[in-house]
Amino acid sequence: MKILHTSDWHVGKVLKGRDRSDEHEAVLRSIVSAARTADVDLVLIAGDLFETSVPSPRAQGLVMRTLLALHEDGRQVVAIAGNHDNAGLLDNVYRPVLGQLGLHVVGTPKAPEAGGVVRLRTRTGEQATVAALPFLSQRYAVRAAELLLHENAQHAFDYARRVAAMIAALTEQFRGDSVSIVMAHVTLLGSRRGGGERDVQTSFEYEVPATVLPAAAHYAALGHLHRQQEIAAPCPAFYSGSPLAVDFGEEANEAGALIVTAAPDSRADARRVAIEGGRQLRTLRGPLDQVIADGERAGDAYLRVVLAEPARAGLGDLVREKLPNALEVQLDDAHRPRPGGVGDGTRRSRTGRTPLQLFGDYLAEQNVTDTRVERMFAELLEDITDGRQRAAGEQAATS
Numbered sequence: 001m002k003i004l005h006t007s008d009w010h011v012g013k014v015l016k017g018r019d020r021s022d023e024h025e026a027v028l029r030s031i032v033s034a035a036r037t038a039d040v041d042l043v044l045i046a047g048d049l050f051e052t053s054v055p056s057p058r059a060q061g062l063v064m065r066t067l068l069a070l071h072e073d074g075r076q077v078v079a080i081a082g083n084h085d086n087a088g089l090l091d092n093v094y095r096p097v098l099g100q101l102g103l104h105v106v107g108t109p110k111a112p113e114a115g116g117v118v119r120l121r122t123r124t125g126e127q128a129t130v131a132a133l134p135f136l137s138q139r140y141a142v143r144a145a146e147l148l149l150h151e152n153a154q155h156a157f158d159y160a161r162r163v164a165a166m167i168a169a170l171t172e173q174f175r176g177d178s179v180s181i182v183m184a185h186v187t188l189l190g191s192r193r194g195g196g197e198r199d200v201q202t203s204f205e206y207e208v209p210a211t212v213l214p215a216a217a218h219y220a221a222l223g224h225l226h227r228q229q230e231i232a233a234p235c236p237a238f239y240s241g242s243p244l245a246v247d248f249g250e251e252a253n254e255a256g257a258l259i260v261t262a263a264p265d266s267r268a269d270a271r272r273v274a275i276e277g278g279r280q281l282r283t284l285r286g287p288l289d290q291v292i293a294d295g296e297r298a299g300d301a302y303l304r305v306v307l308a309e310p311a312r313a314g315l316g317d318l319v320r321e322k323l324p325n326a327l328e329v330q331l332d333d334a335h336r337p338r339p340g341g342v343g344d345g346t347r348r349s350r351t352g353r354t355p356l357q358l359f360g361d362y363l364a365e366q367n368v369t370d371t372r373v374e375r376m377f378a379e380l381l382e383d384i385t386d387g388r389q390r391a392a393g394e395q396a397a398t399s
Helices: 021-038 057-074 087-099 138-149 159-171 288-296 315-322 355-365 371-398
Strands: 002-006 042-045 076-080 104-106 117-121 127-133 179-185 219-223 229-231 237-239 256-263 266-274 281-286 302-307 326-331
Touching: 002 021, 002 219, 021 057, 021 256, 042 057, 057 076, 076 117, 076 127, 076 179, 087 104, 104 117, 104 127, 127 159, 159 179, 179 256, 219 256, 281 288, 288 302, 288 315, 302 315, 315 326, 355 371
Parallel strands: 002 042, 042 076, 076 104, 127 179, 179 219, 219 237, 281 302, 302 326
Antiparallel strands: 002 256, 117 127, 229 237, 256 266
């Protein structure tokens, strides 16, 4: 049996205000192409189809078309919700509609007999059993345990023990004549973060030991972390990674999916397949001239620019004018503002200091050494002072 394992599409993701719909369309076409080229029998999508719980019509249309394309030629498709997805939308809309067409969608954790275990037969007659565990929030963990484990909330387990008990309940009927798969949107201990995940939902409170995965499983298809990786576990366990770098923290990640070969009498084998269509993300560091030169050689990559020089008026606009793909411009640590200090880390008293001197202190705190700004402030201050003096003179002459 050949399986395509993918996850964390995040359709609808915007990067620093830049729409990425065209990239997502290209990436999902590449995933469909990978399924066709490898002639897979089963597609597993391990959560985070969407970037937001309120996906736009365009995002939903793209995901729907992709699911239907993956289902072509008799391929089986199983998808679960991730922490970015609207579990209710998947359960109440996608599940019944796509279920009529033979696709399997699981939005919330369910008991085995209620859809938590998907038993299917591939187009070649092979059997697969998928124990599906969508993302489980801390808040929903007690309710899910009551539904799946028939556990009284007064005897609450901690999060990791609850997830372990749910996986055990979903996998206890794995049979030897079927390819047995665990699919979960979860953070396993020992995994490496991809850089763009929500910290609050990959923190230690959400970490689960890899021992929750049973040795009886032929494969564990994992989602949630955006870096493709294998996890040391009782069964072969992999994160497929995101097919699109969602933030600059992921610029070193390789976009891909996994092609898995599995059989009832052997452990599954997984190999990486590249997914194309996403633009590269790059961080450029150095003085202005250097980053502009590097950026001009960066092609269509989206850029984050970290400048190694003092702030001055219009610096960010100059970078964006030269490098239209620069989505973020910032100063490096040595040149960032130092609130509360005046260059040497001390705070001066304001008593007896002129507005021009106080403004000079502010510029020093902000690491701004542009004399034009000081000159403009002095001219503005002079205009205001002259205007007040004229107004006072006119008032005195009419009184």
